[in-house]
Amino acid sequence: MSFMTNKDGSAIQFEQLIAHFEERSGASPLLEHCVHFEDAGAVGRYGDLSLRSAFQPLFLADSMRAAAHEALLRVDDDRQRSISPEQAFRIPKTPERIVHFDRLCRTIHAINFAAQAGPDAVLYLNVDGRHLLNVQGGTHGTFFEALLGHCGLRPGQVVLEILESRINDFGRLTEAIAAYLQRGFGIAIDDFGCRNSNFDRLWRLSPDIVKLDRSLIVQSTANPRARKILPKLVEIIHDLGARVVCEGIETVSQHSLAVDAGVDMLQGYLYARPAERLQHRPTSPMAGTAARHPPGF
Incomplete structure (x- = not known):
């Protein structure tokens, strides 16, 4: 197959894309037939693993319209056993294979997204932290910008989740983010509020988006103190110039708390589960109930 077609009718330059991928990733037995196509779209191959895309929408809090889609990795081995993305990302060990695996996943997601998305659609992509540390000399984004061009996508349509x-x-993290921003990519800080997240780092990184860790909305549901802190946290992030995504929303009460807190976008199973096809409206009956209620119901 020499090309796929984007939603707008333009062609994904498949042969050039794969040639670019293999040329920049270096010679390796793992690269043989690294991408092929099935009915569901592009599938990556890494050793005995098959890599596929699933997409979960991010909805605007004020209109419940899909503002973007996050690509999520789905992995199976040759025995059709499902493997978590965390397990899969631990398999490559050397710097070269870490970079190769991360790029392969993003390549699969970009192809599958471009085949469905409109000309201004936005894609969120996770980037392995080890990848950021193994790319040298502030060249982050060089490879991926060219690859996106073969898919008919622009860096401005991609938000990288870190x-x-x-x-x-x-x-090194600051150097990587600066390089991505210079090329026009958006930057999102993921799972803010867990582990060692702090505002000092947030201030110095100046991301476009901050995605709050799910634990914050869960705690706000059960703990009155956390409930009071959540709107203040959102306000501080807004003051830093970033938009706020509340992810992991699973109940109507969590939806209400997030909207009351002033977040910009919402994501979670309440609205839509990850799927091969892009979803543009909430699919859950509960989400319809939540969307009809004003904040604070």
Whole structure:
């Protein structure tokens, strides 16, 4: 298959894309047939693992319209056993294979997203922290910008999610984020509020988006003190110039608390579960109930 077609009718330059991927990733037995196509779309191959895409929408809190979609990895081995993304990302050990695996996952997601998305659609992609530390010389984004071009996507349509609390080398992290921002990528700090997350890092990184860890909304549901703190946390992040996503929403009460707190976007099983096809409206009956109630119901 030499090309796939984007939603707008333009072609994904498949042969050029794979040539670019293999040329920049280096020679390795793992690269043989690293991407192929099934009815559901592009599938990656890494050793005995098959890598597929699932997409979960992020909804605007004021209109419940999908503002973007986050790509999530789905992994199976040759025996059709499901493997968690966390397990899969622990398999590559050397710097070269870590970079290769991270790029392969993002390549699969970009192809599958571009085949469905409109011309201004936004894609959220997770980046392995080890990848950031293993790419040298502030060249982050060079490879991926060219790859996106073969898919008909622009860096401005992509938000890279970074789990900064797991990266100890803050200097390298800052260098990576600066390089991505210079190329036009959006930056989201993921799972803020867990582990070693702190406002000092947030202030110095200046991300476009902050995604609150699910534990914050869960605590706010059960703990009156946490409930009072959540709106203040959102206000501080807004003052830093970033938008706020509350993820992991599973109940109507969590939806109400998040909206009351002033978050900009919502994500979670209450609205839509990850799926191969892009979803643009909430699919859950509970989400419809939540959307009809004003904040504070």
